[in-house]
Amino acid sequence: MDKGPRFDIDATVTIAATTLEFVLRSAADFLCVTGASGSGKSTFLRLLCGHELNANGRVSVDGRAFLDGSARIPSWERAIGWCPQDYVLLPHKTVEENLRLGAREEACTSELIELLALRQLLKRAPRNLSGGEKQRVALGRALASKPSLLLLDEPFSAQDRPRRSELARDVAQWIRTYAIPTVLVTHDDDDRQSLADETWHLAHGRFDQTEGAQ
Amino acid sequence: MHLDPWSAIRISALVGILTSVIGFPIAVSVGWLLARKQFVGKSLVGALVLAPLVMPPIVLGLGLLRVFGHRSWLGEALATVGISIPFGFEGVVLASLLVGMPLYVLASRDAFVATDLRYEELARTFGQRPWKAFWSTSFPLAVPGIACGALLAFARALGEFGATAVIAGNIEGKTRTISLAVYSLLDSPGNSETMYVLVGASLGIGLTTIVAYEMLAHWQRRRLGLHHG
Numbered sequence: 001m002d003k004g005p006r007f008d009i010d011a012t013v014t015i016a017a018t019t020l021e022f023v024l025r026s027a028a029d030f031l032c033v034t035g036a037s038g039s040g041k042s043t044f045l046r047l048l049c050g051h052e053l054n055a056n057g058r059v060s061v062d063g064r065a066f067l068d069g070s071a072r073i074p075s076w077e078r079a080i081g082w083c084p085q086d087y088v089l090l091p092h093k094t095v096e097e098n099l100r101l102g103a104r105e106e107a108c109t110s111e112l113i114e115l116l117a118l119r120q121l122l123k124r125a126p127r128n129l130s131g132g133e134k135q136r137v138a139l140g141r142a143l144a145s146k147p148s149l150l151l152l153d154e155p156f157s158a159q160d161r162p163r164r165s166e167l168a169r170d171v172a173q174w175i176r177t178y179a180i181p182t183v184l185v186t187h188d189d190d191d192r193q194s195l196a197d198e199t200w201h202l203a204h205g206r207f208d209q210t211e212g213a214q
Numbered sequence: 215m216h217l218d219p220w221s222a223i224r225i226s227a228l229v230g231i232l233t234s235v236i237g238f239p240i241a242v243s244v245g246w247l248l249a250r251k252q253f254v255g256k257s258l259v260g261a262l263v264l265a266p267l268v269m270p271p272i273v274l275g276l277g278l279l280r281v282f283g284h285r286s287w288l289g290e291a292l293a294t295v296g297i298s299i300p301f302g303f304e305g306v307v308l309a310s311l312l313v314g315m316p317l318y319v320l321a322s323r324d325a326f327v328a329t330d331l332r333y334e335e336l337a338r339t340f341g342q343r344p345w346k347a348f349w350s351t352s353f354p355l356a357v358p359g360i361a362c363g364a365l366l367a368f369a370r371a372l373g374e375f376g377a378t379a380v381i382a383g384n385i386e387g388k389t390r391t392i393s394l395a396v397y398s399l400l401d402s403p404g405n406s407e408t409m410y411v412l413v414g415a416s417l418g419i420g421l422t423t424i425v426a427y428e429m430l431a432h433w434q435r436r437r438l439g440l441h442h443g
Contacts, residue, residue, distance in 0.1 A: 049335070049339050050338075050339075051335050051338075051339075074338075075335070075338045075339050076338045076339070076340075076341050076342055076343050076344075076347075077341075078339070079341070080339050081339075081340075082336065082339045082340075084332070084336070088330070088332050088333065088336050090333055090336075090337075090351060091355070091437060091438055091439035092354050092355055092437050101336075101337065101340045102339075102340030102341060126439060127436075127439040141340075145340055145341075
């Protein structure tokens with residue numbers, strides 16, 4: 001039976017005097033979104049998170065309507081795992097407390113601690129971590145919530161090259177194991193080609209081309 | 215002239231502490247409102263908050279007397295439940311609150327401005343309702359800054375003179391603070407020992423407040439991850 005598209009989005013977001021129009025319909029599990037700086041990638045992720053209050057239209061993931069006209073599911077009920085580009089680790093909490101912010105299952109969290117090599121960092125404060133370590137904590141925090149939608153904004157950009165591809169592959173494997181719909185924002189061609197089922201390109205607040213549509 | 219310096223020190227310290235404690239919910243709510251919300255009349259609220267900072271304290275005292283005096287409707291209403299603001303300890307606290315709140319609210323506002331709103335957004339994304347997200351992210355991160363405001367209000371209360379003299383008078387053991395006690399001694403020579411105690415206490419409390427303020431400001435920067443160490 002056809003379950004319909006995983007992502008069914010036809011929404012506008014107004015910021016100051018600019019209106020961005022996002023139209024995206026896809027059955028892919030793992031979407032990649034590319035685009036130049038200022039093209040609206042972060043706004044698109046914020047729309048999915050429910051942080052853009054000046055949004056109208058329809059945002060539906062796996063048949064669940066986050067936004068439908070004026071009706072919206074608030075961000076705290078969307079069960080989203082968000083890994084922001086600049087990590088946004090809570091500075092007054094340890095790595096472990098950050099990881100457990102949205103964690104649901106102990107076994108799952110422990111698995112991620114090993115997968116992302118975070119064991120030695122658990123008691124440290126975010127300010128004492130390197131950029132790559134902070135990024136792995138933010139990634140682990142997003143995954144540990146076992147969300148119904150995963151939003152990854154440049155999640156591997158701060159990782160060293162030799163380790164980066166291996167980490168990306170392991171994380172993608174973990175995501176596919178739990179069948180979590182994922183939106184990956186990246187500028188990296190390797191990530192895009194090796195991880196994504198489809199690539200959508202954003203320009204001036206519009207999706208204007210796709211690659212790898214199945 | 216008989217003047218008990220320790221009584222004045224006790225009254226001043228108590229007034230400073232009460233100003234910090236009673237002002238806390240006002241400073242947090244108004245500071246948060248000014249930092250985070252857009253609403254009609256926001257500039258007016260901001261100006262009203264600042265007003266006591268730029269007005270002569272004696273004028274503020276006269277205003278308090280007009281509003282809470284025995285012949286005002288509010289003063290009469292309070293008198294029926296046994297509260298007398300003029301020439302009472304409550305008047306000293308009220309005057310200190312009025313002159314201390316601008317610094318308290320501004321420090322609280324700046325503390326919330328310095329706290330990235332995305333921490334709250336992130337907590338909401340992970341399932342926390344707005345109220346819980348605020349208490350688990352923005353509030354603890356703003357606490358050192360708010361505490362700086364509490365210290366400033368405490369210090370301001372310690373130095374308050376004009377408004378207190380008008381609304382509460384200068385009654386030994388009841389409304390005579392350090393500032394009022396020092397003023398009283400200026401007119402009565404031969405009390406240099408008492409004067410030294412009062413001045414020493416003022417300097418001690420003032421310097422301790424400054425050190426505590428610097429420590430809190432350092433804690434704030436550390437909490438927000440603004441520097442290492």
